[in-house]
Amino acid sequence: MSQVLIWLLALLALYCAYCVLWGVSSARVQAGPADFLLASRRLPSWVFGLFATGATFGAWSLLGFPSLVMRDGLQFGQLALLAVTVPLTGVLFFKRQWLLGKRHGYVTPGEMLSDYYGGDALRIMVIGIALFGALPYAGLQLAAGGSLVQWVSGGAIPAHLAMWVLTLVLMLYLCIGGLRAAAYVGSLQGLLLCSGLLALGFVALWHLGAEQGFDALMQALAKLGAGPVGPWGSSAQNYNAYLASPGVMQFTSGLGKEAPVAGIWTAAMVLSTCFAFMGIQASPAFSMLAFSCRDAHGFGPQQVWVSGAGMGVLLVFFAVLAGLGADFLGATAVLNAAGLSLARVLPELAPGQEGQLYAQYLLTLAAQSPWFTALLTVCALAAIHAMVALLVTTTGTIIVRDVMLRYMTPIADAAQQKFYARCAIAALLGCALLLATFAPNAQVQLGALALGLSVQLWPALAGVCWIPWITREGAGVGLVAGAFVVLITEPLGATICQFLGFDLPWGRWPWTIHSAGWGIVVNIVFCVVVSWISNYKNDRAHRQAFHRFFAATVAMPLRQRFLRPVAWSLTLVWFFFAVGPGAILGNDLLGAPNGGIAAWVGGIPSLWLWQMIWWALGVMVLWLLAYPMRMASPPGPEQMDLIQQQAPG
Amino acid sequence: MNANDRKHRIASLERRLAVMTHWGLAGSFGMAFLLSGFNASDWTCGLLGYALLIGGFVGHVLINHFFDSDFNAGEVALGLILFGLFALVFVATALLTPQYSRVNLGLGITGFSVMALVLALYLIIRYGTRGTWNMVHSLWYRKAGK
Numbered sequence: 001m002s003q004v005l006i007w008l009l010a011l012l013a014l015y016c017a018y019c020v021l022w023g024v025s026s027a028r029v030q031a032g033p034a035d036f037l038l039a040s041r042r043l044p045s046w047v048f049g050l051f052a053t054g055a056t057f058g059a060w061s062l063l064g065f066p067s068l069v070m071r072d073g074l075q076f077g078q079l080a081l082l083a084v085t086v087p088l089t090g091v092l093f094f095k096r097q098w099l100l101g102k103r104h105g106y107v108t109p110g111e112m113l114s115d116y117y118g119g120d121a122l123r124i125m126v127i128g129i130a131l132f133g134a135l136p137y138a139g140l141q142l143a144a145g146g147s148l149v150q151w152v153s154g155g156a157i158p159a160h161l162a163m164w165v166l167t168l169v170l171m172l173y174l175c176i177g178g179l180r181a182a183a184y185v186g187s188l189q190g191l192l193l194c195s196g197l198l199a200l201g202f203v204a205l206w207h208l209g210a211e212q213g214f215d216a217l218m219q220a221l222a223k224l225g226a227g228p229v230g231p232w233g234s235s236a237q238n239y240n241a242y243l244a245s246p247g248v249m250q251f252t253s254g255l256g257k258e259a260p261v262a263g264i265w266t267a268a269m270v271l272s273t274c275f276a277f278m279g280i281q282a283s284p285a286f287s288m289l290a291f292s293c294r295d296a297h298g299f300g301p302q303q304v305w306v307s308g309a310g311m312g313v314l315l316v317f318f319a320v321l322a323g324l325g326a327d328f329l330g331a332t333a334v335l336n337a338a339g340l341s342l343a344r345v346l347p348e349l350a351p352g353q354e355g356q357l358y359a360q361y362l363l364t365l366a367a368q369s370p371w372f373t374a375l376l377t378v379c380a381l382a383a384i385h386a387m388v389a390l391l392v393t394t395t396g397t398i399i400v401r402d403v404m405l406r407y408m409t410p411i412a413d414a415a416q417q418k419f420y421a422r423c424a425i426a427a428l429l430g431c432a433l434l435l436a437t438f439a440p441n442a443q444v445q446l447g448a449l450a451l452g453l454s455v456q457l458w459p460a461l462a463g464v465c466w467i468p469w470i471t472r473e474g475a476g477v478g479l480v481a482g483a484f485v486v487l488i489t490e491p492l493g494a495t496i497c498q499f500l501g502f503d504l505p506w507g508r509w510p511w512t513i514h515s516a517g518w519g520i521v522v523n524i525v526f527c528v529v530v531s532w533i534s535n536y537k538n539d540r541a542h543r544q545a546f547h548r549f550f551a552a553t554v555a556m557p558l559r560q561r562f563l564r565p566v567a568w569s570l571t572l573v574w575f576f577f578a579v580g581p582g583a584i585l586g587n588d589l590l591g592a593p594n595g596g597i598a599a600w601v602g603g604i605p606s607l608w609l610w611q612m613i614w615w616a617l618g619v620m621v622l623w624l625l626a627y628p629m630r631m632a633s634p635p636g637p638e639q640m641d642l643i644q645q646q647a648p649g
Numbered sequence: 650m651n652a653n654d655r656k657h658r659i660a661s662l663e664r665r666l667a668v669m670t671h672w673g674l675a676g677s678f679g680m681a682f683l684l685s686g687f688n689a690s691d692w693t694c695g696l697l698g699y700a701l702l703i704g705g706f707v708g709h710v711l712i713n714h715f716f717d718s719d720f721n722a723g724e725v726a727l728g729l730i731l732f733g734l735f736a737l738v739f740v741a742t743a744l745l746t747p748q749y750s751r752v753n754l755g756l757g758i759t760g761f762s763v764m765a766l767v768l769a770l771y772l773i774i775r776y777g778t779r780g781t782w783n784m785v786h787s788l789w790y791r792k793a794g795k
Contacts, residue, residue, distance in 0.1 A: 029655060029662055047663075047666070187670045188669070188673045191670065191673070192673075192674065195674060195678060368685070368689060369681070369685045369689075371681045371684050372681050375677055375678070
């Protein structure tokens with residue numbers, strides 16, 4: 001038995017014991033279904049901050065992001081700015097959802113939307129979106145965890161065995177402790193995720209040559225930039241596409257039908273992918289996490305400092321460094337053949353094997369520090385568990401509240417509700433496992449829809465929190481239209497059409513726009529038009545009551561309202577230049593990619609420096625929205641008194 | 650369990666969670682760096698490990714301050730046992746390993762001295778010189794059954 005395997009088993013056993021311990025400890029303070037389903041709305045702000053970060057960024061930032069930077073270069077690195085765009089959803093919606101939860105006692109977003117808009121259509125759509133998140137998307141994460149253990153253990157632990165055992169542990173502590181256990185364990189999982197990313201960057205730097213490693217990497221990038229070597233060749237501006245964005249948009253038929261020139265990560269693709277990831281915090285799971293908070297003190301710090309600043313620095317610097325570094329450490333065959341690699345520390349990863357990058361980095365430590373290999377494996381598994389735990393517990397609750405209590409057993413007592421929730425969690429994890437084991441291809445196709453569908457809740461949530469003008473019909477029709485468009489711009493839509501006997505004229509993500517982008521545009525158009533047609537006066541009065549409550553409790557004072565146009569203008573400018581069409585200015589504004597280090601401002605490729613600058617500005621924009629605009633700052637004592645007076649019970 | 654009891658138990662649980670979460674990170678990475686330091690006879694790694702462990706201790710003190718509490722008996726016992734155990738392992742390894750690396754010897758002595766110093770400093774800052782002395786003195790008397 002290798003040393004890595006021994007350490008891995010030991011640390012996994014410790015981690016599993018920790019999870020079960022907190023499951024049991026949480027169960028000991030449970031006092032009814034409200035505690036199991038929503039932690040009695042008493043989650044402390046620091047637990048929320050860590051858990052939300054772990055669940056938002058999950059394993060994708062550890063296992064997926066560096067791998068894709070390695071494959072696609074800095075054009076993909078632009079997505080490090082997700083650290084700013086993702087919490088923006090939280091800034092907009094968390095505080096107001098939390099307020100409504102306090103006032104009306106909502107447990108699920110379905111209850112909130114149903115109460116606000118009236119009718120059950122939106123409630124049913126929320127259930128569907130939650131199921132897409134909890135089943136295929138969670139299954140994808142669990143499968144990635146199993147594969148990671150298999151790679152790190154050198155095949156000694158088969159992927160399916162690891163996936164099943166780790167999921168059983170997850171099931172155990174979630175079924176025992178509910179959302180409280182998920183959040184309590186999630187606080188360590190969030191920290192482990194951040195540590196894993198930090199460590200990955202340092203490992204890459206160490207292999208590149210410790211103190212001189214960064215300079216060596218820049219020199220290697222300069223050599224690469226001088227010619228067209230790389231997977232994507234040259235861009236339209238005649239720059240190496242590894243170091244430059246391939247344009248604002250390419251009018252291609254979509255992946256599978258027509259390949260884009262010089263890479264897929266055009267400005268339109270980056271922006272629409274940002275929309276997709278903004279769906280994470282618009283998902284039903286995060287609405288419920290907001291409901292479960294004791295107070296609103298955690299929202300601002302989590303969104304601005306932990307996500308925007310903390311995760312931003314980890315993604316923009318360390319994860320990009322690990323991805324770029326891997327190319328010059330032997331992982332990319334093309335660069336090895338061109339004699340551009342600095343060392344041969346990593347094995348060559350063929351196309352499709354990029355997902356192994358994290359494991360391969362860890363294995364470079366195996367000979368000298370097997371405990372680090374094992375510890376960093378546990379970091380990634382913890383990050384996976386954080387996201388899956390949130391998705392599954394909240395979907396379990398949605399099934400109990402919005403399906404069982406609403407339609408099947410409305411008089412279920414406390415014990416029955418808890419029992420149903422436990423059964424739902426076990427069933428969801430069981431189905432996700434079966435899907436991952438026996439139908440991985442279907443899981444990939446279904447999982448691809450999860451983010452695109454979640455972001456379709458944006459207009460409905462905007463209606464509840466900000467825009468009384470949006471009607472039930474507008475929100476509902478928009479959501480259905482958006483979800484349909486997401487479906488037909490993903491492989492599953494093409495598969496369904498083939499099954500029905502015809503072919504779609506486009507492939508995946510036509511015009512280099514992510515399905516979430518297509519969906520949200522169509523959604524907004526339908527939402528606005530239908531809301532305009534269906535704006536009945538009596539419905540408006542009902543909705544307006546919610547907004548009067550906001551006006552009384554969390555609205556900006558008159559003397560600060562001049563900030564509104566300033567803040568929103570800055571936000572739009574940020575989107576335009578950071579992740580929108582203006583981002584292509586970053587290709588050569590700070591030095592042409594083929595100009596060498598001497599031409600680069602600060603000795604760093606222009607696009608990377610551009611990303612760093614806009615990340616810093618993005619944190620400022622987030623801060624402006626969260627605090628001076630009061631969108632994520634806690635209400636004052638007077639407002640809290642008013643909220644308490646209006647709260648039920 | 651009435652509402653007050655429950656509130657108290659949840660508060661105590663949250664403190665324990667903060668402590669375990671904090672040590673889960675500082676302890677695991679601290680120990681990993683320490684092991685790497687001794688394994689490769691590398692001062693930087695070893696000292697980084699000690700720094701993380703001391704950071705863990707300082708963080709624990711801050712958590713105590715935040716939750717308006719003190720180290721409980723279990724935490725003190727666990728801390729002393731682990732410290733003693735590691736010291737014993739270090740001494741035994743140093744004595745029983747022929748040609749024990751001088752870097753490792755230096756690392757061990759430096760680390761354990763610094764940790765003991767930090768503990769003494771904490772006690773003096775928290776309880777004062779006389780208070781610390783009285784505490785140790787009374788413990789010694791209690792153990793001796795006097």
